[in-house]
Structure formats: C-alpha cells, structure tokens
Amino acid sequence: MPSSRRRSKDPADCEDPACADMADLLRKGRALAAKNKQKAASNTATDGKAAGSQAQPSSSAAETDEHAASSSRNDGCPLDKGELGAATWGLIHTTAAHYPEKPSKETQDQARALVTGLAGLYPCTYCRKDFREEVRKLPPDVSSRVALSLWACQQHNLVNEKIGKPTFGCTLPALDERWKKGKPSCWEGGAEGV
Template sequence: MEKNYIVLIGVSLFFLSLFMVNTFHQYDKVIEQIEEQNKPLAINLMADKVPSIWDVEKPNKEEVEKMNEDEKEILNEKKFSSVITREELGRMGWTLLHMISATLPVDFDEEFAFKINVFLNLFGQFYPCKECAGHFLDMITTSPYQGNSRVDFMQYLCMLHNKVNQRLNHTLFNCSIVHERWGGDCGCSSKLEESIEKYSRDQN
C-alpha cells in the first residue's frame, strides 16, 4: 500500500512538472507575440503625425481688424522672415542633414536605422517651410531609409537631395563623390575622441 502511494505521488509530480513546463513555454510564446505586435516599425511610423501647433483657429473679423499690417501678412502666410529666404533655409537644412550623415557610426544595426527614420520624419514635420516639408515627407514615406551604414545613409540623402534638385531644375549632384563634399568632422571629432578616451581611462 505504501509503495503504491509513493508511485502515485511520483506520477502526480511528473505530470505536474510537465504541466508547469508547458505553461512556462506557452507564457514565453505569448510574451514574444505581444512584444512583436507592439514593436513599432519605421515604415509605419511615417504615418504618425506630431500634433500641429500651426493648426490654430483663424481669428474672427473683429480680431483681424485690430491687427497691424505685419500681423495680417503673417496670418495670410505671405511673410516668412525678413532675414532668411526659402532658398537659404533649404541649403541650411540640407547642409545639416548631410553633415549628420557624414558623422554617423560607420556601421549600425536595424534599431539605429529605425531611429534615423524617426528623426527624418520629425525633421520633416517641424521644418519651417510647410510646402517644402510636405515634399520631404512624401519622399521619405515613399522611400524610407533601409540601409545599415554611414555610406548608405550619405547615398540615401544624396538621392533625396537630387530628387529636389530635379524638381527645381537645379544641377544634379554626383553622388559618387558625396563623401568628398560632406565628409569630415567640422572641427568636432578631436574633442569627441578626447572625451571618449578620457571616459575609457576613468572606467579602468
């Protein structure tokens, strides 16, 4: 009788162990599925929009009558700035993007590429010229960045820039020499390297 009791307990523990193993396995699979479903994709993020601070209600007729001429011009979007033109803004914007591309890590992973697409999406949404921003967002939505290196991103931006040049009937840039034009550290690399070396020494 005692032997049968021990056998019964042993069998019960065996099946309980199987049940626990299967439960933990199923739990892990469910967690993986949830994480996969919640993982944002760069291509989907292109559809996300920052709540626009520019979409405000237009003032009524009485409020407009109280405005001076400068305020009315700004309201009608006829006036952008007295110190910078649309063309100058465009050149500065592309300069910033190209210099960012030239100072990225040589190689990077999928997560970093995802962050690049997030940055480009936000850059387009916050770009001051809304007409230009619309064109830029259309381009990166149609052709999101999918590379994994500094060279890839430099070529990608050169391709986008040439699309704009073509639309504006400007001369196309030779993307095979893009690194000669935009490569470099703009005087910041040495300081960065010094900081990294100092940090490494402090950690040792």
C-alpha cells in the same frame, strides 16, 4: 475650411519667410512701402495739386534686392527658403557622412526619427508636404553610413530636379569629399582634421 485659410500649391502664396526667397521678401516690402507712400500722397493732395507720380521700384532697387538677397546675412532675420534649405541639407548630408558604418538599432531609430521629424515639422509648408511624400515613397536607408549618404543624395537630387538646380553625383567618394573630408582648399589654414 474658409477660403482665406486655403493655401494654393503656388509657393508664392506662402506668407511665411521660410517659404520665400529673400529677394521676394524685399520686393514685397518695397511694393508695400510704395503703396503706402502713394496712399499717403493721395491723402495729403487735398490742396488741389495732383498726387505725385506712382512710386515704382526702379531697376536699381531690384538689383539692390538681388544683391541683398545673395549676400550673407547675419542680421537677426529669419531664414528664407534658400537659406533654410541649404542649412537643412547641410545637416542631413553631414549627419549621413558621420553616421556609423554599423549603427546600433538605437542609432538607426534616431536617424529615422531625424528624417521623419524634418518631414513632419519643416517650416516651409509646401516643402514639408513634398519632402514628407518623398520620404513616404522612399524611406531613409539607415542600415549604414554608405546607405544613408546615398539616400540623402538621392533625395536632395529629387528636390534639385524639381527646382531646376543641378544634381550632384551620388558616389561615396564625391559625397565624402563634399560632406566629410572636404577639398584641400578647405584646410589651407592648417585646420585639417579638426
């Protein structure tokens, strides 16, 4: 394979938005804009004047990047790595929380297919490779709602440990409160049970 197509194991080397944080994408965009501005300035500096000082992202620009990345986006942009991960784990956990206590063989096959499909198709390349390996080592337990919920929590905690996030208590009451029933504050508007 040509070296230009090789991917390193460093997540920063992935060019796809699904592999990057929004703050990273904004910083890269600012750096590219600064580089283009500098290049344009040097091209127009033919009148003997020195080109202007190099454009560097200011600390306020970095703060703006962080703020933009942390704010909720509904701007037609592709999901970044964090948004995609949160949405995917939400799907997996919510599916497990509503999975039957005694699933049919067909339902078990569908649950297995959901997990293996994600492990094979996940858009973030290095995330996909890692998840596929973890699923190979510990396949989903689709025998019951409890088993699938606990499996999903264990898998999610493996990822959280790798990326330095806190783990979640893998008990059924905690999982049900988070993914099925919600806290009372979730239903303050009278939408409980909806």
